[in-house]
């Protein structure tokens with residue numbers, strides 16, 4: 001469970017990043033490890049954060065989903081270049097699928113084009129040519145014509161429950177400040193680290 005202080009700090013920084021004109025303030029790097037120990041990373045969007053953790057949405061048959069199934073430990077990293085003198089926030093923790101009701105609710109809030117895309121995209125699988133994808137989009141547009149697009153069973157959210165969080169504050173002459181918060185099960189401790 002995240003402490004109110006950590007949540008407030010994160011939300012305050014995210015609000016600053018939004019106000020700064022950052023085009024993708026919720027973009028975060030997600031690093032995963034597969035069963036052989038190979039590390040993979042890519043950007044996903046943060047859709048919610050509360051005391052339980054951070055939520056993002058994706059295809060449950062994607063490469064990242066396979067890696068999370070093999071190895072639940074993940075890392076998330078935000079970098080907001082435009083605020084203060086640059087901020088980095090790192091989270092480490094375990095990822096698990098959110099419940100169907102939560103995925104349904106978020107899916108229903110997405111633009112229709114994104115909903116169709118979730119059906120049409122076999123995310124991370126080899127695509128023979130662009131036309132094949134466009135045909136799949138057209139197929140699902142026809143299938144859902146005149147009615148709401150339901151959530152595909154292969155699409156949903158993950159909750160990352162962090163047990164280590166680091167705030168890095170940029171500063172002139174490289175006197176950056178690093179504060180790391182660690183969850184010990186019943187309480188969190190905070191330490192400074194050399195930059």
Ligand SMILES: Cc1cc2nc3c(=O)[nH]c(=O)nc-3n(C[C@H](O)[C@H](O)[C@H](O)COP(=O)(O)O)c2cc1C
Nearest residue numbers: 024027042043044045057058059062063064065124
């Ligand atoms: C700004 C940005 C936001 C993205 N947001 C998401 C997202 O929220 N969910 C997602 O599945 N992919 C998102 N992607 C695409 C992923 O980076 C990635 O290409 C895709 O999820 C496939 O990753 P995988 O093959 O490792 O599973 C985003 C990419 C960018 C550049």
